[in-house]
Amino acid sequence: MTSVDYSLYLVTDSTMIPESSTFLKQVEDAINNGATLIQLREKKLSTLEFIERANKVHELTKKKGIPLIINDRIDVALAIDAEGVHVGQDDMPASIARKLLGPNKILGVTCSNEKEAKVVVDEGIADYVGLGTVYKTNTKKDVKDPEGTGPIGIRRMLQVLSQYQKKNGKKIYSVAIGGINHSNASKVLYQCSLPDYSLDGLAVVSCIMANENAAKATSDLAELIKSKPEWLKNISTSSSEAKLENKIKTLIETKPLVHHITNNVVKNFSANVTLAIGASPIMSELAKEYEEFASAIPSLALLVNLGTPSNDLMDIFKHAIRVYNKYGKHIVFDPVACGASKERLESSRQLLNTGQISVIKGNVGEISSIWKLTSTYQKPSGDEKSLMQGVDSIAELSEEQIVQIGREVSIDFKVVVVITGVTNYVIEGLDSLQKVKGGHPLMGYITGTGCSLGSTIAAFVAAKADGTSKPTVNIFDAAVGAVELYNIAGFKAGEVSKTPGTFMTNFIDQLYSCTHI
């Protein structure tokens, strides 16, 4: 079998064709405008009708040298000599399908979780896997997780495929499917990747088959798949090691806005901290105004704080993440107490699946809980080596383990991680680590000192206060600046305070003095 291009895989559906078009025209337009692989997926046709349709589509694909895959029906594939078959978990087992098809046809299998991916690699007979459902979709409702496995679930399956390739030197190709369209295609490709392993393509149905202009829909999607995600252009990766005073100067000159969707306990304190450092707070849970904010305000970042969660707030968070991603604005996520209950961790999972976050800030316990969502996390009970093996509580973690956990979260979620504590760690990938000490024990007596560090980080990121004059922002350097300022102010406030009440006032004063005087 010659090599197959999986990058833009059109899976057909004849039930959603616009009135102005026909099934064959939609497919032909896709073939002529960038679709690299076609799957004929028919659920209601008789065998005869299916074969007739398959022959017609095969005529079109053969002209362009594109492989045609038949969904479910090995008999139809053999009857028309299609290039391959796709089977799901409830269809003919892959091993039997392979026997019937022979070694030279393309065989694809659907996987919805790691367990299914492990079976596929153990069998080692599939050419590719369709990984889904990424996001909820109206096209197919009988899926394992109707809300979607999201990028977190896809990365876990990719981890299985990556390990298989490392061990066997053989690659099983992969495409993601479910709820993918022009608005999220590049983000899906970015988020559904491991440092050394990526998807080979995206499979879509409705965003081409139901489109009034299938030709343009296909060429636009092909372009998105080839290009870098729009919102990534706001990030620069070179670390400048710039001085804090330069960062503060930029912060003050820019006067950024921080949109807080934060918890009820800390709203007032966070707003005061934001003002004290020279930024402006916006506190809004009115989802309808987010599009207006994100599209119009240049120096703006979003702080998502999980401190007092509710179902309504979860919908608001998700909407905000989508809108801020759409406009390339940065998001700081504070998963407050996410290890306290299964529900909170699940809420964090959902938010991290909704879009791309720039910074995750939390204490060791919170970041360790987020780590359990990564593709690198291996359950301590198994044979596999775990970072936490032999450790009974978070308090026993060594600095090396804490940093390793931070690194894995940073790499898997493609974020800068800030771990707070007596020593604060700012971490990006394998190469960037800055330790920041300072602060004061009295900080622990003031509610909101942890949460308003999130406001400070968001302000630095929104202001591009990273010590460079680049139009992009080095998020790592901006986060380091925020953590340094915060801890210097905390230390200085502690020196002139004996009790929490006065500390609180002195802390706000010190934040102001450090940035304004």
Ligand SMILES: Cc1ncc(COP(=O)(O)OP(=O)(O)O)c(N)n1
């Ligand atoms: C590329 C790709 N991935 C997944 C599927 C889903 O297949 P299946 O689970 O068999 O469900 P149906 O398509 O039969 O509804 C697919 N078709 N293609």
Ligand SMILES: Cc1nc(C(=O)O)sc1CCOP(=O)(O)O
């Ligand atoms: C055919 C199919 N299989 C899925 C899976 O999760 O296995 S989701 C899906 C439909 C995808 O359609 P759309 O691109 O319109 O969201």
